[in-house]
Structure formats: C-alpha cells, structure tokens
Amino acid sequence: MQAMMMNRQLMISSILIHAEKNYPDQTIVSVTADNPRHRYTYRDFAARARKLANLLDQLGAEFGDRIATLAWNDYRHLELYYGVSGSGRVCHMINPKLFPEQVAYIINHAQDRFLFVDVLVVPLLEALQSQLQNVEGIIVLTDEANMPQTSLPNVHCYETLLAEQDDNYTWPEFDENTACGMCYTSGTTGNPKGVVYSHRSTLLHALSGSLPDHTNASTRDVCMPVVPMFHVNAWGIPYGSVMVGAKLVMPGPKMADGETLHDLIETEGVTYSSGVPTIWLALLDYLQNSNKTIPSLKTVTVGGAACPRSIIERFRNDHGTWVKQGWGMTEMSPLGTLVSLKAGMEDLQGDALTDIQASQGRTVFGVEIKIVDDNNQELPWDGEAFGALKVRGPWIASGYYGLSQTPGDADCPVDEDGWLNTGDVATIDPQGYMRITDRTKDVIKTGGEWVSSIEIENAATNHPEIAEAAAIGRYHPKWTERPLLIAVKQPNTDIDAQTLRAFLAEHLHKWSVPDDVVFVDSLPHTATGKLNKLALRKQFEDYAFPESQNH
Incomplete structure (x- = not known):
C-alpha cells in the first residue's frame, strides 16, 4: 500500500523561502574587509540571494555548473550558499588556507567556471592564474571603493554586478538528489578528494542538527559560526540557523582574534558558537588576560580536533559556558556525533561531567556507527573494546567526485556492505558515548x-x-x-x-x-x-x- 502524502522535493531554497516569510526582520551581522560591522535583515538577505541567481543566469552559468567560493564567514558568502545552490548550480566551497598547488588542483578538478573570492584571496589567485584551466571570470566580494588592483583577467566587482540585477526570481524545483554543494578533503596524503552534497542530504542534516539534543537552535538564539564556511559547510550552521530564524553573527577574517570574538559576543549577545579548539584557546586566554567575561554565551560546539579537558573546564568553571564536543568528517556533511547528557545525568559534576564532555558524544539521528576488528567483525559497546569506526546514513558520502563509485574499490570510501570506513579508531560505551582513541595512521x-x-x-x-x-x-x-x-x-x-x-x-x-x-x-x-x-x-x-x- 502506498502512502497518500504530497511528494515535495527537499530544496535548499525552501529554507530561505521559509526564513524570509517567518523571520523577515531577523538580523545578520558581519565583519568584512570593507566594513567592520555590516548589518542587514533576512529580508535583505533573501532579496540579494535572488539577485545573485539572476546574476548567474546573466553570466551564462548553467544548471549543475560548479561555482567556487574562496571567502570568509560573512553575509556575501551566505548569499552564495543560497543563490548558487537554490538556482540549481553547485556551490563549491574552497579553503584558501590550503597549499596553493592544492587550491589550483581543486579548482581544475571540479571544473569551476566562476570564482567568487574575498579581497584577501586575490593575491593567491594572482600567483595561480596561469594554472587555472576552466575559470571564465572572477568576482571579488566587495564594492567598487575597495576593489583591489590586480593582474587577474576577467575580474568583476560583486556589488556592482549585483546592483544591476532584479530581485524578482522564482526558485526552481528539481530532483532533491541533485548536487547542491561541494567540499574537498584537506588532502594531507595524496590529492584532495571531492565530496558532493545533495539538496536532500543537506536539508536532512540541518533538521537533525537542530534537534534539542544536538544544537537546540531556535529563533531566540544568536549564533556565531567561527568554524569557516569553507570548511564542510561551516558544520551546517548556515542552513540550520537560517531554518530556525536565529540571529547570525559572522566574524569574517577576524575568526582567530580573541578580542574581536569577545566584542562580537558581548555587543551582539551571542548565545551559541562553534569552532576548533585553537580558536577557543585564543578566546579564553584573551578573557583571562583582560579580565573580561562572556555572560551571554551559553554553548560552544567544539570539533575538528580533540578538545582538551582544560578548555572544557575553563569555559564551564570560569564562564558558565557548556562545551558540546562533536565529531564528523567532510564525507559526513559533517555531523556524526555530539555530546549531550542523558536523563539521569543532571547531577554529574567535576571529573565525571568532564569525562562525558571530553567524549565525542552520541550519534545524532540519521547516523549509524559501529566499530569492527581486523576481521570486520562488529565489536561490543562496552567502553573497552576499540576498533575501526564505520558509519552510514543519508548525509554520508557514497563516493568521491571523479573516482570509483563501486563499493569495495580502492578509490571508493564505502565497503561492500555500505559502510564508510572513517579511518578513526574508537570505543563506544554502553550509554552510546563514542570516544576517538586515534586515527588509524596515528596509532x-x-x-x-x-x-x-x-x-x-x-x-x-x-x-x-x-x-x-x-x-x-x-x-x-x-x-x-x-x-x-x-x-x-x-x-x-x-x-x-x-x-x-x-x-x-x-x-x-x-x-x-x-x-x-x-x-x-x-x-x-x-x-x-x-x-x-x-x-x-x-x-x-x-x-x-x-x-x-x-x-
């Protein structure tokens, strides 16, 4: 018997449509190279994303074309997240901190037609311009007053191009399994590998990530993603936060500056933030040295590397801020596990509480995990056995762009049983808390x-x-x-x-x-x-x- 439900496609554009209708006056605050504190509303954001879609039509970008970004966390990059994907192109986020030869490889391998870049990234592209094979134009994310002098060909000013566009645009609907985004692994060994996300996988990831035991995001939150938007979709925050109508605070190129982060937290009332441990260490040291506090900041999510217990305890004891450590991968969109307390754990204190927070947490809904021995036999969740960590779920990659999609092949990350081998070694306790004990190559x-x-x-x-x-x-x-x-x-x-x-x-x-x-x-x-x-x-x-x- 078939169900009798409407078959509406899960679209990135549906997040923006919902947000504009329900939270039009919500605020997005950004630090940019040309403006220390830009401020506009979701209504403005949605209108400019539609202008961007029209601009891409004018440039001749076709359905499925890869449109690359090399940019920091700010409102213009957010417009690209939605304007590119919502119009049926693929938003390809590139990490400008990678080695130059890796950046060139990624741009060429993905066959990017247009690059939207921050002013600070222009010198990198100047050094690479002779190596870029398919790029037809470079759009600098600034206004005319701040356009850099450059030797790059076919360079345009984002604000000038956008001003020429109409904000009337009807977002198309198409198969939800169509590619919407693309990120490459960091490529510490061999060439970086391309992971391609779908509209369906990204929207499901945002829904699960916003659940109470996960980020518990809502329109009452003020969210500051310090994790870069060029790194695995900024852990899904640009989608989840917009979906629930949270105020967004974007630190731009100042994401590693403790003083700027404190100022943003204090003046904008940030309640939730996310980033790697080194970022939080810089903030904590600044707070300690300046005798300043962060009373509004209730929760920080830490990922990308194991979080030292000292960071967890300094946040909790000195500032009343709860640290939620998480774990994931580029191949996982990236959310896999996140720390949250179970019922009955409310009275945990001291080392016992830190023990939980220092774990990688429990799986979020939509992700399955298991650990296996050298013979691929599943190991018990007893907190003692450790083995190779494998995952599967609707927002986990089944292959890499341009490489074999056949499970079990050397170039395919998925085994014959449909599980992705993460390369991590882990243990899982009876309560479901997972702890990464090492990378396979680092044991x-x-x-x-x-x-x-x-x-x-x-x-x-x-x-x-x-x-x-x-x-x-x-x-x-x-x-x-x-x-x-x-x-x-x-x-x-x-x-x-x-x-x-x-x-x-x-x-x-x-x-x-x-x-x-x-x-x-x-x-x-x-x-x-x-x-x-x-x-x-x-x-x-x-x-x-x-x-x-x-x-």
Missing part, C-alpha cells in the same frame, strides 16, 4: 600493543603549563616504536621533560607514558586547524630516543 604500535596518541595529548594538555601537545611514534630498538611527545609551553613557564613525564605517569598507563618530551615554540597545523602529524613525523624522522630510554 603508536609498541611491543605488540596499541597506544593512543590522543590519550597522551589530552593528558599532557591537562597540565597547566602545557599549551598544546602532539604525540607520535618513533623508532625504538627494542619495542619497534615508542611515544614521543612534542609540546608547547604556556607563556612564562619553565616546565621540563622530567617533570612532565612524572605528571603523565600519574594519569596514564605506564606503557603510554612517552619515553621523551621535546619542547617547541609551535606545532604545525593543517588548513582546517588539526595537528599535522604528517609534518611532525617528517620533522622528527631522524629522532633517536636517549640511551637511557632504550629499556
């Missing part, structure tokens, strides 16, 4: 045992004199491999290796205590803010443990 294999680099790093950053730490495996003559800890000291501290190892011995199994500690001024990070273990392994490829540690 330290010593004397036949597996040691978690993440566990070592978390323990090290719990020491008040350690700002950041990374653990890697290095050759050992007896045990094949042993942990080496590379750490950054907090300013004006003088901890030594022996003291730190003694501290770690109190918090780790003796087998996990690193055999040595090397202090450095800074650690390398990928373009998305994660520790770059590949670069560290190369930097320390000739490292030898002291003779005293060859036990």
Whole structure:
C-alpha cells in the first residue's frame, strides 16, 4: 500500500523561502574587509540571494555548473550558499588556507567556471592564474571603493554586478538528489578528494542538527559560526540557523582574534558558537588576560580536533559556558556525533561531567556507527573494546567526485556492505558515548600493543603549563616504536621533560607514558586547524630516543 502524502522535493531554497516569510526582520551581522560591522535583515538577505541567481543566469552559468567560493564567514558568502545552490548550480566551497598547488588542483578538478573570492584571496589567485584551466571570470566580494588592483583577467566587482540585477526570481524545483554543494578533503596524503552534497542530504542534516539534543537552535538564539564556511559547510550552521530564524553573527577574517570574538559576543549577545579548539584557546586566554567575561554565551560546539579537558573546564568553571564536543568528517556533511547528557545525568559534576564532555558524544539521528576488528567483525559497546569506526546514513558520502563509485574499490570510501570506513579508531560505551582513541595512521604500535596518541595529548594538555601537545611514534630498538611527545609551553613557564613525564605517569598507563618530551615554540597545523602529524613525523624522522630510554 502506498502512502497518500504530497511528494515535495527537499530544496535548499525552501529554507530561505521559509526564513524570509517567518523571520523577515531577523538580523545578520558581519565583519568584512570593507566594513567592520555590516548589518542587514533576512529580508535583505533573501532579496540579494535572488539577485545573485539572476546574476548567474546573466553570466551564462548553467544548471549543475560548479561555482567556487574562496571567502570568509560573512553575509556575501551566505548569499552564495543560497543563490548558487537554490538556482540549481553547485556551490563549491574552497579553503584558501590550503597549499596553493592544492587550491589550483581543486579548482581544475571540479571544473569551476566562476570564482567568487574575498579581497584577501586575490593575491593567491594572482600567483595561480596561469594554472587555472576552466575559470571564465572572477568576482571579488566587495564594492567598487575597495576593489583591489590586480593582474587577474576577467575580474568583476560583486556589488556592482549585483546592483544591476532584479530581485524578482522564482526558485526552481528539481530532483532533491541533485548536487547542491561541494567540499574537498584537506588532502594531507595524496590529492584532495571531492565530496558532493545533495539538496536532500543537506536539508536532512540541518533538521537533525537542530534537534534539542544536538544544537537546540531556535529563533531566540544568536549564533556565531567561527568554524569557516569553507570548511564542510561551516558544520551546517548556515542552513540550520537560517531554518530556525536565529540571529547570525559572522566574524569574517577576524575568526582567530580573541578580542574581536569577545566584542562580537558581548555587543551582539551571542548565545551559541562553534569552532576548533585553537580558536577557543585564543578566546579564553584573551578573557583571562583582560579580565573580561562572556555572560551571554551559553554553548560552544567544539570539533575538528580533540578538545582538551582544560578548555572544557575553563569555559564551564570560569564562564558558565557548556562545551558540546562533536565529531564528523567532510564525507559526513559533517555531523556524526555530539555530546549531550542523558536523563539521569543532571547531577554529574567535576571529573565525571568532564569525562562525558571530553567524549565525542552520541550519534545524532540519521547516523549509524559501529566499530569492527581486523576481521570486520562488529565489536561490543562496552567502553573497552576499540576498533575501526564505520558509519552510514543519508548525509554520508557514497563516493568521491571523479573516482570509483563501486563499493569495495580502492578509490571508493564505502565497503561492500555500505559502510564508510572513517579511518578513526574508537570505543563506544554502553550509554552510546563514542570516544576517538586515534586515527588509524596515528596509532603508536609498541611491543605488540596499541597506544593512543590522543590519550597522551589530552593528558599532557591537562597540565597547566602545557599549551598544546602532539604525540607520535618513533623508532625504538627494542619495542619497534615508542611515544614521543612534542609540546608547547604556556607563556612564562619553565616546565621540563622530567617533570612532565612524572605528571603523565600519574594519569596514564605506564606503557603510554612517552619515553621523551621535546619542547617547541609551535606545532604545525593543517588548513582546517588539526595537528599535522604528517609534518611532525617528517620533522622528527631522524629522532633517536636517549640511551637511557632504550629499556
């Protein structure tokens, strides 16, 4: 028996139509290179997104064409999210922090026809212009007064082009499985790979992400996405927040500036924000050094890298801000798990509460997870067994753009049973809380045992004199491999290796205590803010443990 329900397609444009009708006077605040505090309404936003759709028609962009963005978090980028996808093109968000050769590869591989770029990105494209094969025009996201002098051909001013367009436009309806967006993996090994999102997958992701146990977003919230809009759809916030009518505060190129973030939180009344741990460390240090507070900020979501317990506790104890750690991937749109307390956990305090917050959380509705052993046999959710983490769901990639779509093939991320192998090693406890113990490639294999680099790093950053730490495996003559800890000291501290190892011995199994500690001024990070273990392994490829540690 078939149901008798209307078969309306799930469209990105439907989010904007709903928001304009129900929240026309809601505000979007942006920091941009040409305006320190731009402010307009959802009504303005929707009208300009329609103008953008007309502009794309005028430029000759066809249905399905890839339209690239290299831009920060601001209102113009938000217009591209909706104007490009809503009109049937593919909004291709590119991370301008990637290596230049990767940016060129991504633009060419995706066959981008037009690039919409921030003023600050123009020098990058000037250096790459001879390598760009399919680009027909570059539109700079600014007004005439702030247009840069450039050697790039076919350059246009966004505001000038937009002013010439009519804001009357009827959003088309088409198959909800049509591509709406595109992001490439960061490509730390090999070339970046393209992940293509559909209207259906993106809308379902936004719906699930807004549920009470997830972000609990509503029109009463003031949301500040600090996670870049060029990084996995800014974790879906540009869709979920608009869907529920939240006020949006966009930090533009100032997303790593603690003073600017505090000013935005304080003056705009930000209640919810999201970003990687390094961003929150910068904000917390600024607040501590300036004796300032953030009373409006109720919740921050942390992802992209394991969140140190110290960040969780500083937010909770010093500012009354709840940290929700999450986990996901570019291939997952990206939301997979998020921390939330279950009924009966309301009275948790201290370390017990931090233990929950320091996990990667529970699955959001729409995502299934499992852990398997080396024989692909599923392991129990007992909090002890750990294995390869696999996922599946309606917003999880089944393949990469331009590569094999056949499950089980080397170029396809999905196995024959329809599960995507994440490359992470994890454990899941009986309550469903998942903990990433390592990346498969980062596990330290010593004397036949597996040691978690993440566990070592978390323990090290719990020491008040350690700002950041990374653990890697290095050759050992007896045990094949042993942990080496590379750490950054907090300013004006003088901890030594022996003291730190003694501290770690109190918090780790003796087998996990690193055999040595090397202090450095800074650690390398990928373009998305994660520790770059590949670069560290190369930097320390000739490292030898002291003779005293060859036990």
